[in-house]
Amino acid sequence: MSRSQPAPGWLQPVTDYVPLTLFLIAYLTTDILTATAVLIGATLLALILSYSVARKVPVLALLAAGVVAVFGGLTLFFEDDLFIKIKPTIVQVLFAAALYGSYLFGRPVLKLVLGTAFPLKEEAWRPLTIRFSVFFLVMAAANEVIWRTQSTDFWVAFDTIGQIVITFVFMMTQVPFLMRHQLEESKGAETQDS
DSSP: OOOOOOOOTTHHHHHHHHHHHHHHHHHHHSOHHHHHHHHHHHHHHHHHHHHHHHSOOOHHHHHHHHHHHHHHHHHHHHTOTHHHHHHHHHHHHHHHHHHHHHHHTTOOHHHHHHTTTSOBOGGGHHHHHHHHHHHHHHHHHHHHHHHHHSOHHHHHHIIIIIHHHHHHHHHHHHHHHHHHTBOHHHHHHHHHHO
16 A cells, blocks of 8 residues: 655645636636536545545545535535535634644644644744634634625635635735744755755
8 A cells, every 4th residue: 555645736736726716617607506516526526636646635625625515515405505605614614723723732733734844943833823723713704794795706706716815915924923933953954055
């Protein structure tokens, strides 16, 4: 049996963003129910791709795919877009709870996810975990406000393009914190590389 191998850099962006892109395209060319079916199928294919390339599926991706399957399935079964609209809220709240809960139990998921890319001092993981947890809760609240007060067209744009842009901006605002709390060994390695 083959062991898991490090995932290539292109894999996560593809598995994260291609299903959303296909959902957006399907919505713009058909309707919300067809787009939901496309999202479910694309998410399943993304899991298969992740496993076939890296021989593993990240836990958070598996959790998100499960929520997509359940809420997308409910959307299709009841022919009611309410379920797909609350799906981002559920995912964001689960991410926030998983991040903060894992830190409380002494095994911060954020460190497992980001630790190799960003080796940080131990004391940096608590505030960073809190920042990410609060960010996910704010995104969940924003989703609730938007789907309840705006058109489906606006919600789809927010769910696909808006959330990606906001997440990117949030990540960029964390770069100074990451740089300040970087481990000395990794700072030295960067200096030698340049």
